Amino acid sequence: MLNINDLQASVEGKEILKGISLRVNAGEIHAIMGPNGSGKSTLASVLAGKESYEVTGGNVLFEGKDLIEMAPEDRAREGLFLAFQYPVEIPGVSNINFLKTAITEIRAYKGLPPLSSREFMNLLKEKQELVELKTSLVNRSLNEGFSGGEKKRNEILQLAMLDPKLAILDETDSGLDIDALRIVANGVNKLRTENNAFMLITHYQRLLDYIVPDFVHILYDGKIIKSGTKELALELEEKGYDWVKEELSVQASHSL
Amino acid sequence: MSKDQELLESLASGEYEYGFSTDIEMEMAPRGLNEDTIRYISAKKNEPEWLLEWRLKALTRFLQMEMPHWQSFDLPEIDFQAISYFAAPKKKQLNSLDEVDPELLDTFAKLGIPLNEQKILSGVAVDVVFDSVSVATTFKAKLAEKGVIFCSFGEAVQNHPELIKKYLGTVVPAGDNIFAALNSAVFSDGSFAYIPKGVRCPMELSTYFRINAMNSGQFERTLIVAEEGSYVSYLEGCTAPMRDENQLHAAVVELIALDDAEIKYSTVQNWYPGDKDGKGGVYNFVTKRGICKGNNSKISWTQVETGSAITWKYPGVILKGDNSSGEFYSVAMTRHHKAADTGTKMIHLGKNTKSRIISKGISAGKSQNSYRGLVSIGPNAENARNFTQCDSLLIGDKCGAHTFPYIESKNSSSIVEHEATTSKIAEDQIFYLNQRGIDTEKAVALIVNGYAREVLNNLPMEFAVEAQKLLAISLDGSVG
Numbered sequence: 001m002l003n004i005n006d007l008q009a010s011v012e013g014k015e016i017l018k019g020i021s022l023r024v025n026a027g028e029i030h031a032i033m034g035p036n037g038s039g040k041s042t043l044a045s046v047l048a049g050k051e052s053y054e055v056t057g058g059n060v061l062f063e064g065k066d067l068i069e070m071a072p073e074d075r076a077r078e079g080l081f082l083a084f085q086y087p088v089e090i091p092g093v094s095n096i097n098f099l100k101t102a103i104t105e106i107r108a109y110k111g112l113p114p115l116s117s118r119e120f121m122n123l124l125k126e127k128q129e130l131v132e133l134k135t136s137l138v139n140r141s142l143n144e145g146f147s148g149g150e151k152k153r154n155e156i157l158q159l160a161m162l163d164p165k166l167a168i169l170d171e172t173d174s175g176l177d178i179d180a181l182r183i184v185a186n187g188v189n190k191l192r193t194e195n196n197a198f199m200l201i202t203h204y205q206r207l208l209d210y211i212v213p214d215f216v217h218i219l220y221d222g223k224i225i226k227s228g229t230k231e232l233a234l235e236l237e238e239k240g241y242d243w244v245k246e247e248l249s250v251q252a253s254h255s256l
Numbered sequence: 257m258s259k260d261q262e263l264l265e266s267l268a269s270g271e272y273e274y275g276f277s278t279d280i281e282m283e284m285a286p287r288g289l290n291e292d293t294i295r296y297i298s299a300k301k302n303e304p305e306w307l308l309e310w311r312l313k314a315l316t317r318f319l320q321m322e323m324p325h326w327q328s329f330d331l332p333e334i335d336f337q338a339i340s341y342f343a344a345p346k347k348k349q350l351n352s353l354d355e356v357d358p359e360l361l362d363t364f365a366k367l368g369i370p371l372n373e374q375k376i377l378s379g380v381a382v383d384v385v386f387d388s389v390s391v392a393t394t395f396k397a398k399l400a401e402k403g404v405i406f407c408s409f410g411e412a413v414q415n416h417p418e419l420i421k422k423y424l425g426t427v428v429p430a431g432d433n434i435f436a437a438l439n440s441a442v443f444s445d446g447s448f449a450y451i452p453k454g455v456r457c458p459m460e461l462s463t464y465f466r467i468n469a470m471n472s473g474q475f476e477r478t479l480i481v482a483e484e485g486s487y488v489s490y491l492e493g494c495t496a497p498m499r500d501e502n503q504l505h506a507a508v509v510e511l512i513a514l515d516d517a518e519i520k521y522s523t524v525q526n527w528y529p530g531d532k533d534g535k536g537g538v539y540n541f542v543t544k545r546g547i548c549k550g551n552n553s554k555i556s557w558t559q560v561e562t563g564s565a566i567t568w569k570y571p572g573v574i575l576k577g578d579n580s581s582g583e584f585y586s587v588a589m590t591r592h593h594k595a596a597d598t599g600t601k602m603i604h605l606g607k608n609t610k611s612r613i614i615s616k617g618i619s620a621g622k623s624q625n626s627y628r629g630l631v632s633i634g635p636n637a638e639n640a641r642n643f644t645q646c647d648s649l650l651i652g653d654k655c656g657a658h659t660f661p662y663i664e665s666k667n668s669s670s671i672v673e674h675e676a677t678t679s680k681i682a683e684d685q686i687f688y689l690n691q692r693g694i695d696t697e698k699a700v701a702l703i704v705n706g707y708a709r710e711v712l713n714n715l716p717m718e719f720a721v722e723a724q725k726l727l728a729i730s731l732d733g734s735v736g
Contacts, residue, residue, distance in 0.1 A: 048691050051683070072690035081691075088688045092706030101702060102692040109693065141706065158692065 001026050001063060001197050002047075002166055008057035009046045016042045018222035019058065024166065027194040031208055031233060032201045034219035035241040040201045041085060043219070044170040048082040049075050063165065076102075077109035079165030083155040083172050090142040095154070098142050099124065099161050106162060127160035131187045149180035156187045167191075168199045173207040185210030205237035218244055287340045291315065294441055297342050301410050301445075304417060314430035314440030321434040328626040328658055329566060329595035332539070334504060341442040341475070398458065404488075405450040406461055409477050412448035419450055423481055427510040427547045427574070435506040436543040439475045443508070446477035451486035451517075460716055462491040476507040482517035484550065489520040491719055503528075505564075507542045515550030515577065522715050524723050526563035532621075534593030537565025544571035545601075548580030548609075556583040557600065558714045560723045565594055570628065572601030575609035575637075582611040585711040589704075589727065590623030590655070599629035599660075604637040604670070613644040616708050618727075619655035626658040631672055633665040640670040648678040649707050651700070701728035 002024040009017040016039045024030055034040050046053045047060065049072035060067040067075060090098070104114040115123070128138055131153045143151050152172050159167050169188070173181055188198065188211050200211060208216075208230060216232040217224045220241075225248055226232065236244065294315055298308040323331060399406050405416060413420050430440035451457050482488055505527070511519050521544075530537025540563075546555035557571040567590075573582030584600035602611035611631065619625040631642045648657035661674050681703055689699035705712070705724050712720050 048687075050687055071695075072687060073693050073695045076691050076693040084688065084691075088682065088684050090685055090688070090703055090706055092709035093702050098689075098692070098702070101698065102689075102694055105695070105698070106693040162692065 002067075002199075003061040004047075004058070005060070006058035007043075007046070007055070007060060009042060009053050009055050011042070011053055015056070016053075016222055017046065020219075020222070020224055021058075022217065022224065024197050024199060026165075026197055028215065029192070029198045029200065029211065029213045031213040031216045031230075032199060032219055033203070033205075033216060033233060033236060035244075036203070038219045039222045040203075040219050041170055044082055044085075044168050044199075044201055047075075047080065047168060048072060073105070074109070076162075076164075077106050081159055081162055081164035081167045083152075083159055083167065083169040085170040085172075085174065087143050087151045087155055089144045089146075091144050093142045095138050095140060095142050096124070099158065102158070102162060123161065127157055130160050130190055131156045132183050133157055148175040149177060152176055152184060153180065153187075156184050160187065160191055163191075164196065166197050166199065168201065170201045171203060172200075173202055173204065181207065182210060205233045208233045220244055220248060288337045289315075289339070289341065289442070293341050297442060297444065300342060301413070303413055306421065307413060310425070310430070311441050314437050315442075317431040318434060318437035318441055321431075321437055323434060327568060328597050328628070328660070329568075329624060332566075334539075336438070339504065342444055402455050402458055403452040404455060404457055405448065407448055409443070409446040409448050409479070412479075416448070416450070419481065420448070420479070423479055423510070423512055425510075427512060427545045428508050428543050432543060435541045436508055439477060439506050439508045439543070443475045443477040446479075446507070448478070449480045449488060449490065451480075451482045451488045453483040454485045455483075456486065457488040460489045460491055462493070474503070474505045474507070476505075478507070478509040479512075480510070480519060480521070481512045482514060482519050482553075484514045485516040486514075487518045489522070489716060491522045491524075491716060493524040493526075493719070493722070503538045505538055505540050505542065507544075509542070509544040509571075511544075511546030511555055513546065513548050513550060513553035513555050513580075516552045517550060518554040518556075519546060520556045521546070521558070521571075522719055523557075523559040523561070524715075524719060524726060525559065525561045525567070526726055528565075529563050529592060529594050530565040532592050534565075534622075537594070538563065540564035540567045540569065542569040544569060545574065546572070546582070547574040548577050548582060548606075551577040551579055551606070553577050553580045554582070555580075556585070556714070558585040558711065559587070559598075560708075560711070560715070560726065561586070561588040561596060561598065562726050564596075567594075567596040567598055569598050570601050570630075572603065572630075573611065574603045574605065575611065575640075576605045577609075578606040579608045580606055581609065583714075584611075584613045584615070584629075585714045586615045587618065587708040587711045587723075587727070588616075588625060588627075589618040589620070590625045591619075591621040592623060593621070594623040595625070596623075597626040597628055599627045601630040601632070602642060603630075603632045603634070604640040604642070605634045607636065607638040607640075609637055609640045611640075611642045613642070613646070614710055615644075615646045616711055617646075617648040617657055618651065618704060618707070619648070619657050620651035622654045624656045624658070626660060628660040628662075630662040630664070631674075632663075633667050633670040633672065635666040637667050638669050640667060642670075642672045644672075644674045646674070646676040647707070648676075649704070650678065650680045651704075704728075 004020055004022040007017055007020045020043065032040055042053060046055060055068050062078060062080060100120055107114060133153050137150060143154060146154060155172065172184060176184065200207060200213060213230055216228055216230060218226040225244065291312065294311045298311060428436050430437050449461055480490060511521060513519050527538035527540060548555055555573045561567050567588060571584060575582050582602050588596045588598050590596045599615060600613055613629060615627045617625040617627055627646050629644065631644065633640045646659050650657055657678055659676055663672055665672060681700060685703055686696055686699045689702060690696060704727055708727060712723055715723055
């Protein structure tokens with residue numbers, strides 16, 4: 001589904017991603033872990049097409065298409081979804097109006113007619129229950145006055161409504177209390193199918209107690225320095241990121 | 257320059273959709289402004305002597321007055337002698353739409369003005385002002401049943417001279433400002449509405465204005481009187497064809513609400529703003545004022561101003577009756593080289609009077625957008641209350657937003673609140689919407705409509721939908 005090959009990217013001339021290669025297949029959940037500043041969120045932003053990030057090398061294929069060449073909205077329409085770490089507030093734009101516009105645009109891209117109001121409302125009702133988001137919030141302006149947890153749940157609601165092929169969750173667990181974390185994880189687990197894939201970007205192992213990944217990758221200084229299965233996350237939790245850094249320096253000295 | 261920025265600029269340079277002119281034979285007064293012009297107009301309209309005198313006095317005032325200097329934009333030189341003060345389509349006195357010049361109807365169709373069955377079915381009486389003379393009025397009979405008078409100003413002068421004489425110039429005196437004086441001297445036509453005691457007007461009253469004749473400034477005059485306990489909602493919407501020369505539009509609107517009466521006045525203004533280099537465009541210098549003359553009366557102004565090269569107006573309310581209330585809801589959007597200096601005046605005179613001001617400015621391109629508002633509390637206005645919220649949204653980095661609030665309070669029991677914000681459409685907001693499959697153009701339209709929602713919500717339903725589209729189209733060229 002997603003094939004990242006030696007991806008390099010910089011922000012304002014500073015190189016952040018220094019050659020990342022990663023393959024994600026349908027039905028898989030990948031966790032990307034790493035200390036602050038390792039490039040985790042940059043990877044998410046580059047994949048989603050944020051303008052301030054410049055791709056300086058490598059390539060990314062999404063369902064066989066060159067992702068980097070696509071406009072951000074086309075990436076979304078092709079089925080790539082980013083749950084933002086800090087969802088923005090858009091005053092006066094109702095959640096419902098926003099969701100309806102997004103779904104209509106994505107359907108139009110695929111040559112499908114807009115959903116009828118009834119179809120839309122039924123879908124919304126169903127997905128809303130998944131993330132236990134109150135109707136009063138769904139009717140409000142997009143993220144305006146939402147608590148941190150409500151914003152994150154609203155991201156998952158959008159994920160559920162848009163039904164993407166690949167969902168990237170950028171530190172969706174940060175700032176969540178245990179109940180909200182459970183709700184978010186529960187939602188993701190229910191949305192998981194053989195045909196879609198998830199990339200969980202997280203700092204902590206905690207989320208992975210609820211969403212069990214097939215693969216765990218450790219990102220450090222713009223590179224994936226270690227990949228493994230869920231046990232790697234536990235080991236990381238136990239030993240801390242210093243352990244990774246030490247391993248890395250040992251490797252480095254070996255190669256000298 | 258970022259990609260979004262480029263798109264915004266390209267949007268901002270979108271051409272005016274309604275830029276076309278209609279080729280209809282016009283009857284024009286000779287150019288120039290003097291007593292003879294006034295006598296010509298008055299005679300053409302078969303006016304009574306007192307009205308001619310009133311016009312002539314206004315002319316005298318006008319000639320004594322000077323152009324103001326306090327506005328926030330450069331006032332272009334206006335050659336009042338080069339303007340033709342009376343222009344009317346030659347065919348007149350039509351009994352039905354069938355008699356209306358087909359080309360004129362075609363123009364209205366192009367503008368999407370539904371002066372046809374659909375509109376009639378939807379219950380809107382339309383008094384179309386094409387340049388200076390009303391050419392069609394529908395639904396008069398139904399209104400007449402309720403005793404509502406809704407007709408062209410000219411007709412009102414002929415058929416209801418006592419009402420005109422009683423109220424004309426009582427809210428906006430001829431000497432109020434130089435453009436009001438000019439209008440009082442040369443006004444050509446406009447609309448008149450009278451709602452009798454206790455009557456709730458059964459439909460929204462609606463007028464579409466359109467400037468067309470070359471070199472003919474348009475000087476409309478609107479007078480609405482709501483008797484005790486009555487209610488009326490009045491809509492005004494406008495577009496103008498593309499012209500190279502600037503066109504002056506100096507209208508006067510007067511609203512009078514007696515005891516327990518309510519008047520709601522909504523405007524969607526989309527006159528030709530000039531091209532992207534700042535050439536051409538309409539000067540929209542309008543004096544609009546209402547008076548809550550009776551106790552417990554209410555006047556509400558809602559305006560969506562997306563057009564004109566310069567928009568310069570302060571629809572205000574004089575709160576004379578006790579417990580009366582005034583409202584002003586405004587969205588003013590500027591782009592290209594446009595300027596807007598608009599706001600309101602709330603004059604609290606009576607006890608327990610309330611006013612509410614919600615102003616949303618949107619600036620794009622190289623435009624300048626100013627809010628200027630006066631809240632005045634008189635010495636007898638015990639417990640007067642005002643709330644003002646004044647927001648500015650900037651699109652791109654070459655435009656400006658300015659706020660000039662004036663507050664004068666002469667009564668210590670009053671409470672006046674003023675809130676203001678200035679914001680930019682953040683790239684993060686656009687990216688967020690992009691990431692959900694919405695392209696930048698639509699994203700900006702969505703954000704702007706969200707920003708203006710509080711005001712748009714005050715428009716009558718069908719108008720609100722049009723206004724949303726208008727903002728999106730205008731953004732298309734401007735900002736979004």
